[in-house]
Amino acid sequence: MKSNKFNAKVVNKMQLKLPSLSVNEGMARAAVAAFVSQLDPTATELADIKCAVSEAVTNCIVHGYRDSVGYVRMTVKLCEGRIVRIEIADKGCGIADVKQARQPLFTTDAAGERSGMGFTVMESFTDGVRVSSKLGKGTTVTMIKVLADLDLT
Amino acid sequence: MGRATFTYEETGYFLRVKLKGDIDHHSAVAIRSGMDSLLYKIRPRRLYLDLSGVDFMDSSGLGLIMGRYALMKEIGGDVVVCDPCPGVDRVIKLAGLDKLVRIERSKTDAAGQDKPRSRRVRKEVLK
Numbered sequence: 406m407k408s409n410k411f412n413a414k415v416v417n418k419m420q421l422k423l424p425s426l427s428v429n430e431g432m433a434r435a436a437v438a439a440f441v442s443q444l445d446p447t448a449t450e451l452a453d454i455k456c457a458v459s460e461a462v463t464n465c466i467v468h469g470y471r472d473s474v475g476y477v478r479m480t481v482k483l484c485e486g487r488i489v490r491i492e493i494a495d496k497g498c499g500i501a502d503v504k505q506a507r508q509p510l511f512t513t514d515a516a517g518e519r520s521g522m523g524f525t526v527m528e529s530f531t532d533g534v535r536v537s538s539k540l541g542k543g544t545t546v547t548m549i550k551v552l553a554d555l556d557l558t
Numbered sequence: 559m560g561r562a563t564f565t566y567e568e569t570g571y572f573l574r575v576k577l578k579g580d581i582d583h584h585s586a587v588a589i590r591s592g593m594d595s596l597l598y599k600i601r602p603r604r605l606y607l608d609l610s611g612v613d614f615m616d617s618s619g620l621g622l623i624m625g626r627y628a629l630m631k632e633i634g635g636d637v638v639v640c641d642p643c644p645g646v647d648r649v650i651k652l653a654g655l656d657k658l659v660r661i662e663r664s665k666t667d668a669a670g671q672d673k674p675r676s677r678r679v680r681k682e683v684l685k
Contacts, residue, residue, distance in 0.1 A: 463618065
């Protein structure tokens, strides 16, 4: 039943395609936050989502398109049961070892002062992260955030 | 959104850098180079990173703090992080950065917190 979080029925959907310029990181998280706001998330939930999105988009820019500029595609789906599903995809270099990349503090770019905490932040601030990657083809990160029920009292 | 900026204040051995705006990979690059030239020039004993004006920070901010911690160690000083907001605080704690650098929280709320605390801190350090 757990995997249902990843294929719950979609109610509303938003797509965004941005070139992998670091200036777009702020745009990406602001856009997701604005779209998710229609579900009245708590301030903490919204902060979690923004942070997780920022990590995933930064990964595309810093690692996926290391020596080039390509497109970062973002799809946000609002599903039944107050489930937010966010897919962030690039067509960059891909990850050789996803398991290793997800380890806390692992980074391939220590000189650039990357903390190696990107995936750890995504995992901690959301309710599920899936990574599919193919060398030379790109990486797609899918994140699920289940929002708490609205308190209507 | 918008660019992150910082202002600084130098008092004796201390350098207080107040960051403002969102800290992400984009803004961290500029802050880092600006701050490092300052650190090499002033060579303070302690760097206060005032985060009270930062309402968003991701792991790039962790890299920024850890990098400055390493630099301060190199020039013989330390780093104190001041007044992170709850969201920023969670990211810091997630990485266990609160075990590496001291986090200081002013008792009062964000407005006008500066003076009483910094004086107290100074005394504590100088004795």
